[in-house]
Amino acid sequence: MKIGFVGLGHMGAPMALNLLKAGHAVTVFDLSASAMQTLAEAGAQKAASAKAAASGAECVITMLPAAAHVRSALTAEDGVLAGIAKGVTIIDSSTIDPASVKEFAKLAAAQGNAFVDAPVSGGTGGAAAGTLTFMVGGSAEIYESVKPVLSGMGKNIVHCGETGTGQVAKICNNLVLGITMAGVAEAMALGEALGIDPKVLGGIMNTSTGRCWSSDTYNPYPGVIETAPSSRGYTGGFGTDLMLKDLGLATDAAIGVHQPAYMGALAQQLYQAMSSHGDGKLDFSAIIKLYRAQKG
Ligand code: NAD
Numbered sequence: 001m002k003i004g005f006v007g008l009g010h011m012g013a014p015m016a017l018n019l020l021k022a023g024h025a026v027t028v029f030d031l032s033a034s035a036m037q038t039l040a041e042a043g044a045q046k047a048a049s050a051k052a053a054a055s056g057a058e059c060v061i062t063m064l065p066a067a068a069h070v071r072s073a074l075t076a077e078d079g080v081l082a083g084i085a086k087g088v089t090i091i092d093s094s095t096i097d098p099a100s101v102k103e104f105a106k107l108a109a110a111q112g113n114a115f116v117d118a119p120v121s122g123g124t125g126g127a128a129a130g131t132l133t134f135m136v137g138g139s140a141e142i143y144e145s146v147k148p149v150l151s152g153m154g155k156n157i158v159h160c161g162e163t164g165t166g167q168v169a170k171i172c173n174n175l176v177l178g179i180t181m182a183g184v185a186e187a188m189a190l191g192e193a194l195g196i197d198p199k200v201l202g203g204i205m206n207t208s209t210g211r212c213w214s215s216d217t218y219n220p221y222p223g224v225i226e227t228a229p230s231s232r233g234y235t236g237g238f239g240t241d242l243m244l245k246d247l248g249l250a251t252d253a254a255i256g257v258h259q260p261a262y263m264g265a266l267a268q269q270l271y272q273a274m275s276s277h278g279d280g281k282l283d284f285s286a287i288i289k290l291y292r293a294q295k296g
Contacts, residue, residue, distance in 0.1 A: 001025070001149065004057035006050045006073050006080065007094070008035040010236065011120070012063035014127040015093070015153045017042055019061075021130075022152035029053040050076070051083035059149055060090045066245055067096040074104060086112035091146055093134070095119045095174070095242070097249050098164035101137065105163045114142050117163065118150060119170035123218070123238055125227070131155040135173075137166035171253060174246040178267040181214040181243075182287055188221040189291030199224055220285035229283035237283030244271040244280070 001024050005016045008030040019026050020043050027045040029052065030036050036046045047053035050073045054060045060080055064070050070092055074080050080090060090108055092101070092115065101117040108115035122132040132154035136143050143159040150157045160169045187210065191201040202224035206216040218237070219225045229237035247268040254261035270287060279286055 002056060002058045003027070003149065004029070004047070004050075004053035004055075004060040004080070004084075005044075005063070006030070006053055006060070007063035007065075007069075008032070008039055009063070009065070010124050010239075011093075011127045013038060014124065015061075015063060015132070016044060018127075018130045018153045019149075020044060024149075024152065027053045027057065049078035049083075050074075050080045051078040053083070054080040054088075055083035055085070057084065058088060059146070060084055060088060061149075062090065062092045062094060064092075064094045065242065066094070067100040070094055070096055070100070070104065075107065081107065081111060081113070084111075084113055089114045089116060089142065089146060091116050091118050091149070093118050093120050095170050095246055095249070096167060097253065098137075098167045098171075101164045101167055114138065115163075116142055116146055117166040118146065119166055120154065121170065121173055122154070124236060125217075127153070133158065135160050135166040135169040137161060137163045137168075167249075168253075171246060171250045174243070175250040175261065175264045177214065178243050178247045178271065178284070179263045180212045181218070181220060181285055182267050182270055184210070184212070184214040185220045185285070185288035185291055188219070188224075189288055192221070192292070214285070218285055220288040228285065230285050230288070234279075234282040234286040237285065239280065240271055240274050240282055240284045240286065241280040243284035244268065244275055247271060 003024050003026050005026050005028045027047050028039045029047040029050050040046050105115040117137040118134045120132040126132045133156040134150045134154045136159050147157050160166045198221040202219050218228045220230050222230045250264050251261050
């Protein structure tokens, strides 16, 4: 298939690479020239704009930080909607709010295009390995039509329901993730303060009831999990500012439906504190610094 891909960051770049490996012809666009160069060296075509990436494409994928970036990539003069042919589907894998999804779907529908929300979980490791979970919002027909493309980048392609429900699933998942990471960080730092070897504590947790992704795959204590961002200076993972954005999406959505989100609101403040201390670009597991800093 001819695929236009917009947004080649921590997630988008390895996802586009997997589409190339799956045999698709991929035309890429990112505001960063160096991000495009890396993909070009792997066989992708570089485009001068999102509009150029979309023109001639049989499917367009966007993977951008937040709703404002998606809006601009879609609606700018040189954006996707200006270049895309009628009938071509736009798949947005960014994590954004369900209300914006509905707005973008309306804009796309007005010119004869489907807009599908298909946010992902699995992190940068899952993006590189092609094992992401895609949470797809849209009609059953659209879901069936995008499944073959998404299968090139992920292992579980789940139909969540109508437009926007993919983002509902994603926001709820990341609400849990933000909270569990804070919990594991708190426990690992307490264990350290009380004198247990963090590797022993991490190992016990991972065969006990405290086990979760934040402890067994992404443990925030350096050296407990060699492949986790904590073991490489909290680089190259899921940025704190992105987690902060996702918790904001969850707490805002909760307010919208008069639903309490006690733990999410507290976790949001913890990541906000990290961000204000200048750690917004670090992987979100660096939240453990808030606890370990107490010891000087
Ligand atoms: P990132 O910040 O690493 O990359 C975003 C890319 O978009 C950058 O390369 C940037 O130059 C580009 N960009 C921004 N505006 C643009 C525009 N108008 N046109 C073209 N390119 C533009 O972000 P990421 O970590 O790849 O995350 C992308 C999305 O996926 C976010 O919504 C995030 O919440 C979600 N997500 C991230 C992870 C993760 O582990 N990093 C996991 C799951 C979901």
